[in-house]
Amino acid sequence: MQSKNQLNVIHVALKIPFADHLDYQLPRSLSLPPLGARVLVHLGRNKPVVGVVVGFSETSPHGSLKPINEILDNEAFFNDKNLALFKQAAKYYQITLGEMIFTAVPSWFKQVHNKPVPQQKWWQAKSSLEHAEQLLSTAPKQLEVFQYLLNHGPITSKSLTHLTKSAAQVCQLLADKGLAQANELCLVDNQAAIDPGYTLTTDQQTAWSKLQHHDKHFKVMLLDGVTGSGKTEIYIRFIQSLLKQHKQVLLLVPEIGLTPQLFHEISQRINGQMAILHSGLTDSARARVWQHAKTGKLDVVVATRSGIFTPFQNLGAILIDEEHDLSYKQQEGVRYSARDLAVLRGKIEHIPVVLGSATPSLETFNHAQQGQYLWLKLRSRTNHNPLPNIVLQNVNNNKPNMGLSVKSLNAIRLHLTEGNQVLVFLNRRGWSPKLICQECGWVAQCDDCDVYLTYHKHLDLLKCHHCDRRYLVPEFCPACGSQHVETMGVGTEKIAEGLKKNLSTTDVVRFDRDCVKTPKQWQNNLEIVRSGKPCVIVGTQMLSKGHDFPLLSLVVVVNVDNSFFSADFRATEYLAQLLTQVSGRAGRADTKGEVIIQTQFPEHPFFNALFAQGYETFAHQQLTERIQMQFPPATYLAIIRAQHRDSYMLESFLTEMTACCNDNQHVNVLGPIPAMIAKKQKLHRMQIILNGNQRRALHALIRQLKQQFNQNKVQWFIDIDPVSFD
Template identity: 40%
Template sequence: MRRVQVLLPFPGEGLFDYRVPEAVVPGQIVRVPFGRGAKLGIVWSLEADPSVPDERIKAVEAVWQGLPPLAAADRELLEFTAHYYLAPLGEVVAAMLPPALRRRKREPRTAKPDAGGSTMTVGLLPELTPGQRAALEAVPREGFSVTLLHGITGSGKTEVYLRLIADCLARGRQALLLVPEIGLTPQLTERVRARFSSARIVCLHSDAPASERSAAFVAALRGEVDIVLGTRLAVFAPFVRLGLVVVDEEHDPSYKQFEGVPYSARDLAVWRARRWNVPIVLGSATPSLESWAACEAGRYRRVALSARPSGQPLPTIELIDTTQTSAEEGVSEPLARAIEETLGRGEQALVFLNRRGYAPVVRCGHCGWVSRCPNCSVNLVFHRDDGRMHCHHCGHRETPPRACPECGALDLRPIGRGTQRLEERLQALFPQARIARIDRDAVKTLPQWETLLEEVRAGQYDLLVGTQMMAKGHDFPSLTLVGVIGADAGLYAAEVRATERMFQQLMQVAGRAGRAGAPGRVLIQTEFSQHPLFRELAAHDYAAFAGRTLAERRALRLPPFAFQALLRADDEALEPALAFLEEARSAARSLAASEAWPIRVFDPVPMRLVRLARRERAQLLVEGDHRPALHAFLERWAGALRELPHPRSLRWRLEVDPLET
């Protein structure tokens, strides 16, 4: 018997020595005894620690010979993820292996032979526009390259993806197609299946049934799939002949994993394409500034799609200055009139407000008391549906008090507006309209979401009230008017990417209007109609916005012209968290000085949402102008952090390339 190292999905490094009774190779799937049970693991190395006596080394329970070993490139992806994001390797492999597969006690049965996929389609393909044809010609078919497909909303980016995938499958290769949201997956899956009727397609996302996700992983490991389509976790799907990677809506923050290993699926997709030496396409109407800057620097190529296949023009964007025009219950007279005209023509309208619930806070009109979450440093949001106040962070719920807890007054009122209150106002203004509210409270499951989308497309609703769920990727032929309420929120946010996300969101939601037939119109209510962001938005000029914002970031040495890492700490009280970060700052400055690393270490500060689920949180930012230097520093610093004393109740995490600082 020989000894090997096995990597287990474990909250740590996850490498353990075992004995195997037969020849195995790195990447082999095995089941091993662990504690009182057993775990599924991957043979990681044929080298083991020779100092441990044989009698202390357990033997594997089973070698799953029916599954091929994980490819070297896929094992390297796990190693790179652990190295770059400073995460334990065992936690990274846990992100790859589906939970249902890990729980299996027996090896999955060998699949029946499959004749393979096909790129044959039924019916005629849509005619390409000159822009789509140019985009197809610009994307190399072999070798590593990154192409940013910057296409206006409705410009036919998906058709370009499908043609590229067809070329890939025709060469006997596999394709990986990533989307940011589960809600977009069924719609795109339907189009992909319709185009490639005989192709073997699997869909990977967190809402998929456990058995389905496990079967999809096994099929991919066996090379029995042609297309893997999914959300961020699909970036870890195994491949044997990968030929193309596509990341749709590449700017979307949903590609960032915030729990567990804090990886970026978009960035890992680029690394993966480089490792496999295949092309990758990043598509968006509003690209991330990181990708835009990479094009400016010549690392990525940018291809523009500036026209819609139907010839339909982009919707006109008009600003309603709410400093000059009052908005009763959030709806101004010009917006109400536009909705009435739209409904009168038998067309659909969408009113966008990215705040769910009925009112953001319940307030006492006598002493000013406001409803606060007992667990988090946020207000409780009043929900009309169940008559309770909700915390949208920890899930706490309670019934509103009859009298003010501070002064006993009965003058308690819901203040502000969310989608529920907006729905109520619109129903009062348009009593005959069939209204659908689309937010996380009204749509809780994927089947509900799919049904609602079909009903909207079938014209069963006249007026939609929606949050960011409606902002991207959806095509409603009868929708011609979009009204935006609360558009100024991003201008007040103390976050470096706030205006970027605001512009992206507004342009994406504006793109829902006028995608087929009648021209589209967008009305945005704002107190800052002269702000350059709104002027660029009204002109549909993302390039101007990106150029101006990148100039500001370059002057201030902010991402993408600086590279960052964020150390977060939380405890039952704020003082231990800040004390730990003070020690971490001292260690960081000493380390940077000793090695002459050009690293900037900032002071520890409480996080903006300082209290979350009864934990007090603080953070410490470090940054540098060069990624290799910063990462070399972080590797040493992470080791020093593990040696710092701290209370058992304190938790800390180091995040590389944070999206929120």
């Protein structure tokens, strides 16, 4: 390292939109900070803020510089490869380096302090139940805690306080007896990995052989397997192989609810240290995962979207489960795609990237078809069960009551009497999506957003699902005074109550954001389902993703027709993915499944393309249409979104911006047009859609607009590769 006399100008990245870094003077009293360390600096006349060291120089073109106030870290909290990722991601998503870094890092590192990350004890059982019962025959409370650790560990002692107020002391007593152990992270050190003696299918063996061939260099591989084809088994064997080479693995999943399930499956099969990383953890817990991954203490990290930025000492591969899922795209702040950044990171670190899905996104499908990605196909289920029988139920002649037709209810009863479980899927929560006057047609709307209000019966309130504002239910129509104000449509709450009335002796378990808000609530519901008793599961999109319900034999899908009328060119792709994923939940064990789709349009060509010919054929057709219509992935898309309280000022601003784009020969411009939700939280929203056949030309135009309109009262931002027009 050079002396501070040679490199006394420090380049500091800050969370600012106008520069990648600012230059600061290193005082003689301070040693040169390491690259990637946090420092405290003044920004303008405000109080000191946290910045990150991203470079050094001997001189600065900016003349007199402000000094660095304090160096907060003795070592970097990310590595050089992370910094390379941050720089390239910032350039691609048209943001500053500081904005990218402060989006990526856990909140602990954004705070003004130089304290070490606090450690926490995670307890887990260390012995068999039989041995514990012998030692604890006279200590029933200790045995109860041990059994809980055996079934739910690793967990903190705080999570055991519902069993005993002295949970920490009881855990320590168990440790003293050799029955439990504490780790400094929520991790597993499985010294007795289970080998199930599983024989791979022909498809799996082919995929596994090709994966092994590409395990030491950059290669993107699409693991395209029907639901139940054994993608997880391939993940596990690949992870085992990499750990034997003393490498680390990052596995991304789309939802928090999927992390414990995959974590448990993998932890039973590998000999190594594992940890979970998602937004449900505390700031310090996320920071601990970063530290332990960076120093090599962790072998496998199972994470959601933001986990793509986790630093590793020796990362060997990145695996993306359900790569098509929209959850991998950040929709607020810096709008990055974790899947796309995984590919970029793999290229930077010269490691393989595996994208797994039963329904690949058309972008990934296109890359695989063109040979840019290695295409590994799993076309048969490991249990050799046939795919479920699809029934398109015409609801025009079979009107639903509380969301379900008589035929659907009869099918549900039949499957329950056979000892099976049933899933009723509806991607709409609440009781009803509208409250409407039967006399004049008035519909309850949010005052702050351009959306209808949803009625929630358990609250007896109307609720906006965009700003969370709540309203009392009017007794009379505010427009005409009529008493005939009624709810219209159906949500998961209404369906669940209808099922409870019709199936009074059967458990009805609801999965949606209203009743499942934490990982613990999710686990509690899963335990009811996995008890093996016949039950009906009612859920939204969170249930379409990778969950294994062995006794599920029937899936009923309610209200799919809205997608046929969407303005989003990807709507049918998303519907096909959703229906295929949900349908795949049926018949996964030893029973042939059945899927009932309630629709007003059973003859729609969409259904024939998807179910008669399969998702791959459907995707080929969709890709051909996209190429003809010049939509992604045949072209490159960006949206400039803007919002303001004054709709006239908003439209004037975007009209001026559009005028600067119209002469560009390589980019088609649409707009300004209202966003699909034209007002949200009292702000009017409009957008310009930029569609180009050359990525370089599209990005050059956006850079030009950023320079030209960098000072404006209208708030605007850029969405590169958008997945939604909301």
